[in-house]
Structure formats: structure tokens, C-alpha cells
Amino acid sequence: MKNIVILISGRGSNMQAIVNAQIPNARIAAVLSNKHDAAGLAWAAERGITTGALNHKDFADREAFDREMMKLIDRYQPDLVVLAGFMRILSPAFCAHYEGHLINIHPSLLPAFPGLHTHERALEAGCRIAGCTIHFVTAELDCGPIIAQGVVPIIEGDNADNIAERVLAVEHQLFPQAVADFINGKLKVDGHRVHGGTSAAADTQLLA
Numbered sequence: 001m002k003n004i005v006i007l008i009s010g011r012g013s014n015m016q017a018i019v020n021a022q023i024p025n026a027r028i029a030a031v032l033s034n035k036h037d038a039a040g041l042a043w044a045a046e047r048g049i050t051t052g053a054l055n056h057k058d059f060a061d062r063e064a065f066d067r068e069m070m071k072l073i074d075r076y077q078p079d080l081v082v083l084a085g086f087m088r089i090l091s092p093a094f095c096a097h098y099e100g101h102l103i104n105i106h107p108s109l110l111p112a113f114p115g116l117h118t119h120e121r122a123l124e125a126g127c128r129i130a131g132c133t134i135h136f137v138t139a140e141l142d143c144g145p146i147i148a149q150g151v152v153p154i155i156e157g158d159n160a161d162n163i164a165e166r167v168l169a170v171e172h173q174l175f176p177q178a179v180a181d182f183i184n185g186k187l188k189v190d191g192h193r194v195h196g197g198t199s200a201a202a203d204t205q206l207l208a
């Protein structure tokens with residue numbers, strides 16, 4: 001049985017998708033947050049999952065918060081740490097500590113649009129597609145080896161909220177699959193490439 005620790009900052013719908021997938025040979029050891037009032041914590045606690053939170057504002061700097069977060073995470077002896085809407089930039093020490101065992105979901109088709117406001121930026125750039133990327137985390141923000149990507153169309157009249165909703169539906173399918181692939185030892189990192197991952201397209205029809 002492999003232990004998974006999931007980090008969230010908000011509603012945690014991706015965390016819920018991973019929990020609901022009931023991945024064989026995996027146990028959700030804890031759901032942790034940098035916000036005590038993250039809605040996803042209550043959802044997990046109601047289902048008997050161990051939860052915890054450390055408020056990043058209680059710490060002098062990023063490194064001090066990350067050190068305590070690592071201590072908290074390591075209590076659960078994780079084989080995999082999953083960032084599911086964890087809205088913190090992580091220190092190099094944190095990334096190094098979990099290297100190869102830390103994955104993130106990002107709401108764009110990386111390497112396009114790292115950082116925030118990805119759907120607004122995709123619209124502004126005139127993109128005809130948007131999507132999400134699941135990747136191993138390295139110290140460089142949103143730049144680690146790509147495990148899986150999902151694509152959705154951007155259609156006439158879309159705004160960032162429509163796109164976010166469309167992308168989120170793909171996230172909820174792709175993220176549990178990527179976690180299962182990791183747990184089953186299917187993912188092999190080879191430089192910047194990952195073998196054994198998944199790609200998903202929401203729709204292959206041509207759209208106006």
C-alpha cells in the first residue's frame with residue numbers, strides 16, 4: 001500500500017476526484033493545507049481522512065513555512081505528494097526533498113502560460129485550445145517533466161470562467177489517472193520526458 005498526501009488551498013475538487021477514484025494500492029494518508037478554512041479540508045474530514053493545516057502567514061519566510069510543512073507531511077510517510085490547487089510557490093529545499101515524488105496540476109498546456117490567470121492569458125493570446133498539465137515538480141515554477149496533458153477547445157464567446165469549467169472537467173479525469181499511473185510504477189522519467197503518461201482530448205471534432 002502506497003501513502004499519498006494531498007496539499008490543497010481551496011475547494012479541492014481535484015483532491016475529491018482523486019479520493020473518489022479509490023485508486024487500488026493507494027491510501028490517502030492526509031489532506032493538508034496552508035489555509036485552515038480551505039473548503040476541501042472539511043470535505044475530507046467528513047469522509048474520515050486525516051486533515052491538517054499550517055497558516056503560511058504564521059511564518060517569517062517561505063523557507064520557514066516549507067520546513068514545517070515538510071515535517072507535517074513526513075509524519076504520513078508519503079510515497080507521493082500531490083499538489084491539487086496548492087497555491088504556494090515552493091522553496092528549492094522543498095522541491096529537492098520530494099524530488100520524483102511530488103506532482104502538480106496546472107491549468108494550461110505547459111510550457112505555455114506558467115503562473116497565474118492562465119485562461120485569461122490564453123484568451124488574450126488568441127489561442128484556439130486550452131487545457132491542463134500534470135507534471136513532476138522541480139524548483140523552477142511549472143517547468144518539471146510532463147506526465148499528462150488534457151486539451152479542450154476555446155470557442156467563440158468564451159470567457160475565462162467557461163474555459164476554467166471545461167478544463168476542470170478534464171482535470172478531474174486526468175489527475176486520478178496520473179496518480180494511479182505513478183502508484184503502479186508506470187511513469188519513467190527520462191530527462192525532461194516522462195514515459196507511461198496519458199494525453200486526453202475533450203473533443204476531436206472541428207468547432208467554429
Ligand code: GRF
Pocket residue numbers: 008009010011012013014015084085086105106107132168171
Ligand atoms: C485547478 O484549476 C488547478 O489546475 C489549479 O487550481 C485549481 C484548483 O481547483 N492548480 P480545485 O481546488 O482542485 O477545485
